[in-house]
Amino acid sequence: MEGRAHDVSRREFVVTTGSAVGLAAWPLRKGRAMNGGRATGSVILFQGDSITDCHRDRAVAEPNQAAALGTGYPLLIASHLLRERPGAGLRIFNRGVSGNTVPDLDARWQADALDLKPDLVSILIGVNDIWHKFSGTYNGTVEQYESGYNALLDRTKQALPGVRLVVLEPFVLRTGAVADAWFPEFDQRRAVAARVARRAGATLVPLHDLFQRLAREASPEYWAADGVHPTVAGHGVIARTWLDVVKP
Numbered sequence: 001m002e003g004r005a006h007d008v009s010r011r012e013f014v015v016t017t018g019s020a021v022g023l024a025a026w027p028l029r030k031g032r033a034m035n036g037g038r039a040t041g042s043v044i045l046f047q048g049d050s051i052t053d054c055h056r057d058r059a060v061a062e063p064n065q066a067a068a069l070g071t072g073y074p075l076l077i078a079s080h081l082l083r084e085r086p087g088a089g090l091r092i093f094n095r096g097v098s099g100n101t102v103p104d105l106d107a108r109w110q111a112d113a114l115d116l117k118p119d120l121v122s123i124l125i126g127v128n129d130i131w132h133k134f135s136g137t138y139n140g141t142v143e144q145y146e147s148g149y150n151a152l153l154d155r156t157k158q159a160l161p162g163v164r165l166v167v168l169e170p171f172v173l174r175t176g177a178v179a180d181a182w183f184p185e186f187d188q189r190r191a192v193a194a195r196v197a198r199r200a201g202a203t204l205v206p207l208h209d210l211f212q213r214l215a216r217e218a219s220p221e222y223w224a225a226d227g228v229h230p231t232v233a234g235h236g237v238i239a240r241t242w243l244d245v246v247k248p
Contacts, residue, residue, distance in 0.1 A: 041089040044081070044248065045118035046074040047105065048125050048168075051229060051238075052096025063091035070094050072230065076239035081248060093118070101129045101138055102148040109152065114159045120248060121156060121163060125149070126170030126189050127228055130182060142185060146192040153200040165202035166246055168238070169193050171211050173220035178227030205245045207238065 046052050054072030069075040074094040095112040129145050132138035172178045197204040223234040
């Protein structure tokens, strides 16, 4: 079934990317050397909530360390890139924090993003912005999600001219914690992520519809046991789709 997931993600890539998503060239900052037409010494940063965090060890701050990358899609992507480009001097960080919303990202953005001076920032955020409303710990609206996300990306572009931005579409599966009450608001928030990416000139990685298709081939729990947090197979889908779309 995992091989099947790989096939579907590649088809999704062909159908959903093209001119709408675009494959922006990796930016070459001043001082970066070239290796086979790509920037060397580039810094890649993964940001987001628990899906990105995935049990990373916060005591390990250095790049390219398995413990610091967690057990999810950032580790899978990093392992692929570091294997394929051993001479490129890539430095890959994971700074996702479980439970985060967009305002939480904003509060720690200087230290956990801008100070790292990344060449590429990949962000997956949005599930907690709706999930925490049901627990009564957050009451942000769809409009606040959009304005806050726009402001975060504007701040990033201003501080890091030439940075490449990647926005992963939030996704859920209707199982576990995810109930009908999540909709249609969750779909509105997915649409926001697409608008935010388009406005910022970011690369959008579409995930929600892909996971819905996969859930018809295997149970939703196979991909995300609680409807939100991916299983090993689910993280594999994110990593493969990210690599297909972003092409770093």
